[in-house]
Amino acid sequence: MSNTPKPTDINFHKVSHILEIAFDDGSRFNLPTEYLRVYSPSAEVQGHGPGQEVLQIGKQDVNITKIEQVGNYAIQLSFDDNHDTGIYSWDTLYDLGKNYETRWQNYLDRLKEAGHERPEPQHLKN
Numbered sequence: 198m199s200n201t202p203k204p205t206d207i208n209f210h211k212v213s214h215i216l217e218i219a220f221d222d223g224s225r226f227n228l229p230t231e232y233l234r235v236y237s238p239s240a241e242v243q244g245h246g247p248g249q250e251v252l253q254i255g256k257q258d259v260n261i262t263k264i265e266q267v268g269n270y271a272i273q274l275s276f277d278d279n280h281d282t283g284i285y286s287w288d289t290l291y292d293l294g295k296n297y298e299t300r301w302q303n304y305l306d307r308l309k310e311a312g313h314e315r316p317e318p319q320h321l322k323n
Contacts, residue, residue, distance in 0.1 A: 207272070232293070
């Protein structure tokens, strides 16, 4: 059994593309949909072993279309780019929240190293 805190509240803000999640240890994270999409726990994104991760490009405007609870341990997110195979366990969501800044910078660095520009998301433009 995991010692990871459990969610007490999950709210999706469709306009701002933010999944807000609160945990029973008092932690609260605002996770952008692009971040959740590029760090999807699916094999399509993570590969089938270390070093097989697939860099996700052009996901700055992706949004969530559906959130389904999976048992008492996870949610499954469906994105509007037809990606729906990632099951986000409470452990994964907590880890993504706790390590957001480091992981986000890593993603931006990997995009740059691969020669990709990340345009400003449409939903953030005035």
